Amino acid sequence: MTVLQAIRGAAGRVALRKRMMVAYWFFHTLMAAFVAVPLAGVAVSNLGHSRYGAELARGFDLSWLVEVYFYLQGGPLAAILPMVLLAVFLLFLGSIFLSGGAVKMLVYDGPDYSPRMFYEGCGRYFWRFLRLTLYSMIFYGTALILQRILRKLADQAWGEGMEDHQLTIAGWVVSGITIVLFALVSTAMDYAKVRLVTDDSRKSLRAAFGSMRLVLTHLGKTMGVWLVLMVFLAVFAGLYLPLSNWLHGGGAGKILTLILVQQLYVFGRVWLRMMAWGAAVELDPFVRPKPLPPLEPVFVPVAPGPEPPEFLAGATAEPEV
Amino acid sequence: MRFVLALLACVACAHGAMSRQVASYDIKATLDTKTHIITGHEVLTWVNDSPDTVPALRLHLYMNAFSNSKSTFFRESGGQLRGDQFKGDEWGWIDIRKMELDDADLTGAIRFVHPDDNNADDRTVIEVPLPRPVKPGETIQVSIVFETKMPMVFARTGFHKDFYLGGQWFPKIGVWETAGFRYSTAGAWNCHQFHANSEFFANFGKYHIELTVPSPMVVGATGELKSRTESRGRTTYTFEQEDVTDFAWTAQPTYLREERMFLADKETTPQEVAAAAKLHGIPESEVRLSDVKMIALVQPEHREQMERHFASLRAALKWFGLWYGRYPYKTITVVDPPANAAGAGGMEYPTFITAGTFWKLPPESRLLEEVTVHEFGHQFWMQLVATNEFEESPLDEGFNTYSTSKVMDQVFNGMGELPLRFMGVNLWKLLGFPGLRSNSMNRAQYLLFPSGDNLLRPAWQYYNSTSYGINSYYKTGVALDTLEAHLGHDTMARVMRTYHQRWRFRHPTARDFQKVANEVSGQNLDWFFDQFFFGNRQLDYSVGDVINRQQRTPLGAVDRNGKRVVVTRKEAEAQDDKNDDNKNFKKQYECTVKVRRLGDAAVPVEVWIHFKDGGTEKRTWDGQYRWVKYTFLRGSEIDWVEVDPGRKYALDISYANNSWESDYNIRLSTSWTMQLLFWIQNISLWMTSLA
Numbered sequence A: 001m002t003v004l005q006a007i008r009g010a011a012g013r014v015a016l017r018k019r020m021m022v023a024y025w026f027f028h029t030l031m032a033a034f035v036a037v038p039l040a041g042v043a044v045s046n047l048g049h050s051r052y053g054a055e056l057a058r059g060f061d062l063s064w065l066v067e068v069y070f071y072l073q074g075g076p077l078a079a080i081l082p083m084v085l086l087a088v089f090l091l092f093l094g095s096i097f098l099s100g101g102a103v104k105m106l107v108y109d110g111p112d113y114s115p116r117m118f119y120e121g122c123g124r125y126f127w128r129f130l131r132l133t134l135y136s137m138i139f140y141g142t143a144l145i146l147q148r149i150l151r152k153l154a155d156q157a158w159g160e161g162m163e164d165h166q167l168t169i170a171g172w173v174v175s176g177i178t179i180v181l182f183a184l185v186s187t188a189m190d191y192a193k194v195r196l197v198t199d200d201s202r203k204s205l206r207a208a209f210g211s212m213r214l215v216l217t218h219l220g221k222t223m224g225v226w227l228v229l230m231v232f233l234a235v236f237a238g239l240y241l242p243l244s245n246w247l248h249g250g251g252a253g254k255i256l257t258l259i260l261v262q263q264l265y266v267f268g269r270v271w272l273r274m275m276a277w278g279a280a281v282e283l284d285p286f287v288r289p290k291p292l293p294p295l296e297p298v299f300v301p302v303a304p305g306p307e308p309p310e311f312l313a314g315a316t317a318e319p320e321v
Numbered sequence B: 001m002r003f004v005l006a007l008l009a010c011v012a013c014a015h016g017a018m019s020r021q022v023a024s025y026d027i028k029a030t031l032d033t034k035t036h037i038i039t040g041h042e043v044l045t046w047v048n049d050s051p052d053t054v055p056a057l058r059l060h061l062y063m064n065a066f067s068n069s070k071s072t073f074f075r076e077s078g079g080q081l082r083g084d085q086f087k088g089d090e091w092g093w094i095d096i097r098k099m100e101l102d103d104a105d106l107t108g109a110i111r112f113v114h115p116d117d118n119n120a121d122d123r124t125v126i127e128v129p130l131p132r133p134v135k136p137g138e139t140i141q142v143s144i145v146f147e148t149k150m151p152m153v154f155a156r157t158g159f160h161k162d163f164y165l166g167g168q169w170f171p172k173i174g175v176w177e178t179a180g181f182r183y184s185t186a187g188a189w190n191c192h193q194f195h196a197n198s199e200f201f202a203n204f205g206k207y208h209i210e211l212t213v214p215s216p217m218v219v220g221a222t223g224e225l226k227s228r229t230e231s232r233g234r235t236t237y238t239f240e241q242e243d244v245t246d247f248a249w250t251a252q253p254t255y256l257r258e259e260r261m262f263l264a265d266k267e268t269t270p271q272e273v274a275a276a277a278k279l280h281g282i283p284e285s286e287v288r289l290s291d292v293k294m295i296a297l298v299q300p301e302h303r304e305q306m307e308r309h310f311a312s313l314r315a316a317l318k319w320f321g322l323w324y325g326r327y328p329y330k331t332i333t334v335v336d337p338p339a340n341a342a343g344a345g346g347m348e349y350p351t352f353i354t355a356g357t358f359w360k361l362p363p364e365s366r367l368l369e370e371v372t373v374h375e376f377g378h379q380f381w382m383q384l385v386a387t388n389e390f391e392e393s394p395l396d397e398g399f400n401t402y403s404t405s406k407v408m409d410q411v412f413n414g415m416g417e418l419p420l421r422f423m424g425v426n427l428w429k430l431l432g433f434p435g436l437r438s439n440s441m442n443r444a445q446y447l448l449f450p451s452g453d454n455l456l457r458p459a460w461q462y463y464n465s466t467s468y469g470i471n472s473y474y475k476t477g478v479a480l481d482t483l484e485a486h487l488g489h490d491t492m493a494r495v496m497r498t499y500h501q502r503w504r505f506r507h508p509t510a511r512d513f514q515k516v517a518n519e520v521s522g523q524n525l526d527w528f529f530d531q532f533f534f535g536n537r538q539l540d541y542s543v544g545d546v547i548n549r550q551q552r553t554p555l556g557a558v559d560r561n562g563k564r565v566v567v568t569r570k571e572a573e574a575q576d577d578k579n580d581d582n583k584n585f586k587k588q589y590e591c592t593v594k595v596r597r598l599g600d601a602a603v604p605v606e607v608w609i610h611f612k613d614g615g616t617e618k619r620t621w622d623g624q625y626r627w628v629k630y631t632f633l634r635g636s637e638i639d640w641v642e643v644d645p646g647r648k649y650a651l652d653i654s655y656a657n658n659s660w661e662s663d664y665n666i667r668l669s670t671s672w673t674m675q676l677l678f679w680i681q682n683i684s685l686w687m688t689s690l691a
């Protein structure tokens, strides 16, 4: 299976789950609103009835940010900060929760969306995915250590020089490498999630390491998909940014259009997330050898799709890759 | 007193000099680039232009601030200044090998003194008792043999690889302040130790410096290059400058050195000259600028930014010149220090400034222009008007912040963008952030610490270095903006020019500026200076309660045609209902506005009350009590209220509470909340893809 086939297959899978995507976007937005609304409320509270608000909307003044910080310092900030931190933590847990349902729905290509199945997936896989996230820290940590080592090396080579272009360029290169390393880990975690769902396994640690090996051994395919999706993201951002800059600071019509465009962009990103999981689902059977009877491979009929996960559950041992 | 001084001044006035040349230096110095040591012989010519008999000399040995971690400079700074850290073991120091007056050897009599903090380990000020006191009007010549070890550069002066910046590098005499001079009540030396948060103070004089360096070095310095002679791999540069307070130099073999001429008649239009002459009521000949040779020493990797340095100098020479008076020197040199020597950047010396930039600094970011204009501005606020930077840093940094912002906003349309880049991508532009206006940046920084200190304090006595920075630079900038809004542009322009012209080549104090401001404006501005310059009052006006009460039929015993009639509740309600149904009935409202003074600064302020019928009531409140109440009986409710509608008081710590309007700004809250939501959604989706 080629990268483009995987993308096409993922697009088909995702197209079947439109309602699920809307639900995913909705809950995501709801969680984000829990953080955004109180924060914005506090920030804007001193402007709601002030004529300064209209002035700021016309031309933003940096000094207002400090003014509002000074105004909040006395109490509201201290009160709201723990709340916001808690909300961000819940947002984090919530996004793990939702991904369980989403991956399940993408793996299962039976009849159309059933909300019950989605929520079941959310609950069923939450703890495994959470553990997976914790294990992923090992890889992210390694990537960060690597980044620091590279930075140190660059610093040793050029840090004390008379010119700053070498170190600046080195900094860009190191940032690029770090992004690719993070992408690698994140892709591996996508495969790990798919594996936990298709195998209905609880072994998150094995899934994490197995998927990491899988991604590294099939670098072209797995990261090829990532690259294509990044191109999509760049196109979305390229469309969004100029439009939003043009819509900023306009009247009611422009504000509403901007809100619409923003949510379209967010929806585009939700789609990309689904595509990433969907592509992992597509590629998974091809990159992960199944422990088949070694003598009679010819007899295995070519299945139109992967078998339902229930069949696989517990039927096979954890495959070693 | 001043009359006596004026007479004595002639003693110090050399032929053709613009200043009283009290302390002049003739130095021959050689730089050894292997040891980073300068060996020098200095002849200090000092004129006692006071009516006092001076028994001893005091000199700065600034370089000893870098001699060890026990110096006052190191104790205060912790070995880091303006974000630059002292690393490694290349310390700096200065030793006086021999000191003679006439034929008397003073070397043995030198002792270290610590007038500011009694730190016995600080060796930045010496006192030398003289064999016989210096009489009023007498001139002495002191011969000093010295050796200066340059430190690794992190605070203005020192070296980095083969880059050298020589500042505060030679023994420099303090300022004898006789009674009546500045704040002095009795004759004494003003010779402060080298502090972390402080710059310098010196008399004017004539400098003749012969500096010998290895021949490959490209050299720049204060003043005009008079000669350049080479012998056996070494080159001696002779620089001269009259009417300055200091001398600094730089050397680096790889500098790109270029010159351009500032041609006054090309840079200014006749209309600009005429407008300035008219504004100040002076002849055009007095306004006209003079030609200046601009020299730039730029790092090779900043080659494409060469012209930006000249453009900044042009803008500054022109506008500072037109506003305050022509730049009187023949040269100005701007230095771009290399990477890892940023501590040497952003510094001012007479006719010689250091700027700073980054590789590929985008043209939209005006950091280079801002720092160049600012450091040039010190030629006016520090050099020409030579205030005491130790004791009144706002007079140099703050006045310069105010003037620099004006040039930046006028010529470069503000600060532009910040260089916010990720992997070379300009995020500032990508995300559509707006351009930055300088005065708004000043206010933003002022708001970080608005009234924790008096604006004016000895530089090392502010709460911390942040407060030093905020008060010396930004708060003063905002305070002068406020003064300008109060006086109007033209009056403020006259105040500034008068102050500059009156105190050019002299040493004023903040009180002298206050006097000029009062005199030129014809107003008593003491309330302003007392609260904001010499005090630490916080300004915060706010709209308090706004109440619109519709007039109802009066209840109870009322007089009607001379008879007492009791109007019952029922009758009144019935009458009110009737009135409400009657379209022609003119409703009356009792509208009350309370304006509050939340801060402890009290200033006269305008209050505008706008009604829904389109009318506006304007009041002026003296702000003396904590609040004021205005009541109106009108046929319409209040639409909005604004305190200080002209935004005169940029010192007000909150613009948001200065106004109130009846309609809630739903458009703003919706669009900002949705904007924030959008960013949090994005962050959350990144978290999802990483988790």
Ligand SMILES: [Zn+2]
Binding pocket: B374, B375, B378, B396, B397, B400
């Ligand atoms: Zn400055």
